[in-house]
Amino acid sequence: MENMNKKDYQKYAEKKIPKPTYLKNIILAFLVGGAICTVGQMVRAWLTKNGLDEKSVASGTAIIMVFIGSFLTGLGVYDKIGKVGGAGAAVPITGFANAIVSPAMEFKTEGLIFGVAAKLFTIAGPVLVYGVGSSIVVGILHLLFTRGR
Amino acid sequence: MEYIKAFIVGGLICVVGQIILDNTKLTPAHILVSFVTAGVILGGLGLYKPIVKFAGAGATVPIVGFGNALAEGAIEGVKKNGIIGAFTGGITAAAGGIAAAILFGYIMALVFKPKTKN
Numbered sequence: 001m002e003n004m005n006k007k008d009y010q011k012y013a014e015k016k017i018p019k020p021t022y023l024k025n026i027i028l029a030f031l032v033g034g035a036i037c038t039v040g041q042m043v044r045a046w047l048t049k050n051g052l053d054e055k056s057v058a059s060g061t062a063i064i065m066v067f068i069g070s071f072l073t074g075l076g077v078y079d080k081i082g083k084v085g086g087a088g089a090a091v092p093i094t095g096f097a098n099a100i101v102s103p104a105m106e107f108k109t110e111g112l113i114f115g116v117a118a119k120l121f122t123i124a125g126p127v128l129v130y131g132v133g134s135s136i137v138v139g140i141l142h143l144l145f146t147r148g149r
Numbered sequence: 150m151e152y153i154k155a156f157i158v159g160g161l162i163c164v165v166g167q168i169i170l171d172n173t174k175l176t177p178a179h180i181l182v183s184f185v186t187a188g189v190i191l192g193g194l195g196l197y198k199p200i201v202k203f204a205g206a207g208a209t210v211p212i213v214g215f216g217n218a219l220a221e222g223a224i225e226g227v228k229k230n231g232i233i234g235a236f237t238g239g240i241t242a243a244a245g246g247i248a249a250a251i252l253f254g255y256i257m258a259l260v261f262k263p264k265t266k267n
Binding site for chain 2: 022025026029030031032033034035036037038039040041042043044045055058059060061062063065066067070071073074075076079085086087088090091092093094095096097099100101102104105106108116117119120123124126127128130131132134135136138139140141142143
């Protein structure tokens with residue numbers, strides 16, 4: 001143990017890191033992610049039935065799913081879903097809502113501006129920067145290649 | 150039938166995220182950012198629309214669908230308003246989700262107390 005060099009120690013330490021249970025994680029992510037999307041499909045069907053057009057259905061579904069995600073995060077339920085579902089809970093838009101509420105709630109003690117309001121964007125900020133930024137690039141490329149048609 | 154399609158496609162997209170999480174040192178935040186960007190690229194190439202048509206919420210609820218909405222919005226904006234539309238189209242299309250996230254996020258963060266992590 002004492003005469004291990006750095007490399008050997010690193011190998012030793014890596015062996016001690018518990019291996020994630022790959023197959024179980026994948027199945028749980030599939031089930032939880034699939035279930036959340038099924039709820040989304042129910043919302044879509046309900047909005048469509050109420051006569052909303054395609055765009056309003058898309059926006060409405062996003063709004064309702066974000067509400068569900070942030071509400072369940074507030075109740076502390078979403079973190080439990082996340083522990084079971086892993087990426088199955090993180091990848092849907094409800095997980096995006098979770099990533100917005102969690103840090104904001106956590107840093108409430110730092111005030112309404114630098115606590116809640118600033119921390120809302122801890123993860124939403126990067127998502128919007130890369131999402132919106134790249135969408136503008138896509139728009140410009142489309143303009144260049146098709147001249148706007 | 151459309152519920153089964155949504156379940157399977159949505160589940161599979163999450164499985165891709167899980168495989169990345171378990172085999173790299175990336176965090177869920179990295180996944181969110183890269184999946185949105187992937188959605189923008191797929192949307193820009195027109196590859197995501199057929200998946201949305203097939204799977205409905207199974208394609209739009211995962212954050213990839215958010216990226217796709219941004220890209221489709223930007224393209225639509227360009228068709229309507231040229232270069233200005235490239236800037237306004239994306240956020241316009243995704244405005245509902247973004248605005249909801251800001252409002253509900255703020256309210257929930259104020260109303261609820263953080264649960265102690267154990």
